[in-house]
Amino acid sequence: MNTDLQIGDKHFTLRRYPLQKNETLQAWDAADEYLIEQVSESALPKGKHIAIFNDGFGALTCWCKENGYRVSHVSDSVLSQISCRENLKVNSHDTSETSDVGFLSSLSSLPDDIDLVLMKLPKYSRFLVWQLQQLAFINRQRFAVIAGAKAKDIHTSTLKLFEKHLGPTMTSLAKKKARLIFCQPKETSAELPGATTQFSVDDFQLTLHNHANVFSSESLDIAAYLMLKHIPENIGEGHIIDLGCGNGVLAVQAALLNPNASITAVDESHMAVASADLNLRSHGIETTRFKCVANNCLDGFHNDSADLILCNPPFHQLNAVTDHIAWQMFCDARRVLSQKGRLLVIGNRHLGYHAKLKRLFGNASVVASNKKFVIVEAYVK
Incomplete structure (x- = not known):
């Protein structure tokens, strides 16, 4: 796995975080290199x-910081923020509040003194629209936007x-299977649209509010629907964690079924955590019974x-398919669960979550399944 990025006379060591043994994926792609080359050739x-949106592991931020620009790193991902901070440190850059790099969540207000926006296209088009709408309402309109992604x-x-x-x-020619988008914002007088959308789950009498970057933000995904039918009701005054909470639908149902339990909703997406908080309140x-935390799994x-612990784990990090996040979730759950505590996972x-959980807990049993999904339970002996 290559960790050395060489752009012109600048050299950077970049890693994907959290660190893994035998990592095979590098921390930047051809679109990052294309964007860097574009800025280096400009007269800025x-x-x-420079406001940098969706910088997966900090390649863009490290280069811009090294080349003397002020940077706002705007991301919905806690893991991206951690990666960027760690890679800045590795490349000998200050990450304190007094440095020239500011970290903003996707729900933060954007500064109005931006000179250039660099953007990696996000996975969901609804999130892209949200980000474009935020840029359109910056008071200062004299800035350019350059976005990059795989050409496909x-x-x-x-x-x-x-x-x-x-x-x-307009768009660029393809280079190393990457392409750039160039845009010059125009003045707008339209009203900024609402931050969330909502849909109902009539079978469970739930109405769910969703920020733009939440998985399955327009309807309930079928895995969560199956999981709703099998949330335990016997927790008493115990502590329930919805790990990888998304919009918090499992946390909401667990709270309703266990009125004396305390609830923690955890996700690495700031928008997911905000959605979960809104949905718990609205139901x-x-x-005093719940908290919602933007976090890397159960760190801390x-x-x-x-x-x-209820868990509907992701099987990708950004655009890369991987199971290491699910494995970290399972390991963290094993540590955080009390004796006789249970982990309920759907996938x-x-x-093959059944085999993974049996190896980690020494036990695993199937609670329910359909043609596509299976719910597996493991407990601490």
């Missing part, structure tokens, strides 16, 4: 303010979104502190 003076991920519909929400748009769960959680059948 040093000291100007830039479609005519993508360019139309930039045209619709920002202004005149009448007392704020005390050992033996949970009685039930696609082919992912």
